[in-house]
Every structure is written in C-alpha cells, then in structure tokens.
Amino acid sequence: xxxxxxxxxRVTDILRDTPYLAVDxxxxxxxxxxxxxxxxxxxxxxxxxAKTHKIPQIARMQLALGAGGLTLAxxxxxxxxxxxxxxxIFIAYPVWxxxxxxARIRRLSERAALRLGVDSIESALALGAAxxxxxxxxxxxxxxxxxxxxxxxxxxxxxxxxxxxxxxxVLGVFTFPGHSYAPGAGARAAADEAAAxxxxxxxxxxxxxxxxxxxGGSTPSRTATDGSTLTEVRPGVYVFNDAQQVELGSCGFExxxxxxxxxIVSRNGRDVIADAGSKVxxxxxxxxxxxxxxxxDVPGARITALSEHHATIRMPDDVSLPxxxxxxRIVPNHVCATMNLADDVAVLRxxxxxxxxxxxxxxxxx
Numbered sequence: 541x542x543x544x545x546x547x548x549x550r551v552t553d554i555l556r557d558t559p560y561l562a563v564d565x566x567x568x569x570x571x572x573x574x575x576x577x578x579x580x581x582x583x584x585x586x587x588x589x590a591k592t593h594k595i596p597q598i599a600r601m602q603l604a605l606g607a608g609g610l611t612l613a614x615x616x617x618x619x620x621x622x623x624x625x626x627x628x629i630f631i632a633y634p635v636w637x638x639x640x641x642x643a644r645i646r647r648l649s650e651r652a653a654l655r656l657g658v659d660s661i662e663s664a665l666a667l668g669a670a671x672x673x674x675x676x677x678x679x680x681x682x683x684x685x686x687x688x689x690x691x692x693x694x695x696x697x698x699x700x701x702x703x704x705x706x707x708x709x710v711l712g713v714f715t716f717p718g719h720s721y722a723p724g725a726g727a728r729a730a731a732d733e734a735a736a737x738x739x740x741x742x743x744x745x746x747x748x749x750x751x752x753x754x755x756g757g758s759t760p761s762r763t764a765t766d767g768s769t770l771t772e773v774r775p776g777v778y779v780f781n782d783a784q785q786v787e788l789g790s791c792g793f794e795x796x797x798x799x800x801x802x803x804i805v806s807r808n809g810r811d812v813i814a815d816a817g818s819k820v821x822x823x824x825x826x827x828x829x830x831x832x833x834x835x836x837d838v839p840g841a842r843i844t845a846l847s848e849h850h851a852t853i854r855m856p857d858d859v860s861l862p863x864x865x866x867x868x869r870i871v872p873n874h875v876c877a878t879m880n881l882a883d884d885v886a887v888l889r890x891x892x893x894x895x896x897x898x899x900x901x902x903x904x905x906x
Contacts, residue, residue, distance in 0.1 A: 668706020
C-alpha cells in the first residue's frame, strides 16, 4: 500500500457548500466494468448489492453491464428500487414476516421477481404461512465463517425442506463471507465460502432439492471467488471502494470513486480540522484500520478523531498544510454507512459537476 503523499491535499474548486459527497463518474464506470468482466470470466452471475450506493441510476448502469438483478438488505430498499423499475430483486436477509411486512412483501411481489433469505425452520414456516404459494422464491442462508446470521451448512437441507413443505420454491443457498474484512483474509474467506456452499448443496441434495443458485461473494474476496462452486456473486462496495478496501488491498486510491469534499476550518500544529464529521462520514472504524478515513490526495494523512461536525486530520511532516478555507477530499472508511447519511451525491466528470443523483434508498431500513 502506498503511504506516501501524492499531492498537497488541495482541491482547486469547492463546487458546492461543504461537506458534500462527490462521485467521479469515470472511476465509477471503470469499477463497474471491471467487476462485470471478472464475473463473466469466472462464469458467475453478478447480482450486486445495492445497499452500498442506494441509487437507481447506478443500478441501471450495473444492469446494463449484465447484472441479472439486484441484491438488497431490506424490504423498504426493495420497494424503492421497484419504484425505480427494477424487476428482479433478492433480499439477502433472513426476513421475518410480521403481518405488516408480509403485506408489503405481497405487494412487492406483484411488481418484481422476488427472492428472500431464510435461515431457520421457523422463519421458513412463517414465510410460507404469511404468503400465498408462489409469491416469492427463497434461498437458505448458511454461515461460512462470519458467524452472523446463517444456518450451519449441514443443516441447510432441513431448512430447505421446511420451506418447500410450506409452499415456498427453494432456489438454493447463499452466504456472506464477511470474515474477508480483515487484512490478508480474502482468499481464506473465499475458500471457506466455497466449502460451506458445497456442504450446504449436499445437504439440500439429501432432501432431493437442487441448489440451482449458489450465491456468495464480497468485495474483499471478489477476485478469489470459486467459480466452480458458486453460480452468483453479490459484491457491493466495489462500485465506490473506500478506505477499508484500500487498507485491505482490494483496490488502490486510484479506484476510489466517492469522496466527501470538506473545507479546512481550523489548524493546530500538524492537525487540521475539516467540516465533515461523523454525521457525514459515519463513525465506523475496524480494529485494524489506521484511522477514521483517509485523504485521497494525501495518502499518508490520517483522520485521528471524529466529532459530529469535525474531522481531525494529522498531516504528514513532509506535506504542506492546506490553507484555511481550502478543500480536501476524504475517503470514508465504510462507504455504505456514508451513503446512508446524505441526501444526494454530486456527479463529476473531469472535475466538473455534470449531474446530481438522489440517494433514493437512504434510510430505507425496515
């Protein structure tokens, strides 16, 4: 990882009142094209997770490049994208069908081909009882090492059998190798993912259920995904990338498409204060991360502290300090959280704003 300075941290023009989020359209397009080509080369369907960007315009770009549909995290996210005309949606989450949510799922299924996740016999039976037959398709979630939601692979067949007996069409299995989010863990997580998917597939076969869809993937493990075992991948962060991905080695700073543009409002020795705090960037910081974010133009700088409206940035000794009133481009640690805090993004081409996209699914958490 390059830790040296690449500039003096200045952005020549503040194009809007700061702080604001800016997307470099050329880098975004390159990221989308690369992931689509990689999936195709490995014989994998691409079903990107749109909880990262939450923007219908980007979803349409992904579909135009061959994505078979979208992955989302919540029913309300699915409603937003169905409103935007997206017709093939997988909610990769163990959805519990409360009465109100089940009614929303029924309405949503009338507008889009809908897949849901299940990870227990109880949730499978509840979904089957709450929804008319053939309303949705389901995939059984298995734990491949992240130890969050997901049944143990050997038990996937019993969940699938329960879902089938409840009148749900079982398409296969899925997992999230979230333990790829650690330094050097991408390849190992991909191997764990393949082993878990294979075991889960065998578990379904014992119940005479075919796992025609075997879905996984994450941005850190994306290039190591086993295309001989999986049929589909669901990365999300790759569209923009972020400081976590840079530090994990999943990308370089040249692959970061989204930054928060902020103004330097104060200085104290080698520390400078920018006007983008946790209410703009989000407060995520993994234990292994070197700060709360990075500067795109000064990779050696670190955000050492965040308040609600302040980012404290420690500047390297060999880089000139930015002037008060000048702008910096901050790379957030976790771009998914950042996107959920803003109303829109400025779309830049060659440094000029050419469009503004509403973050349509911001706050769609139910």
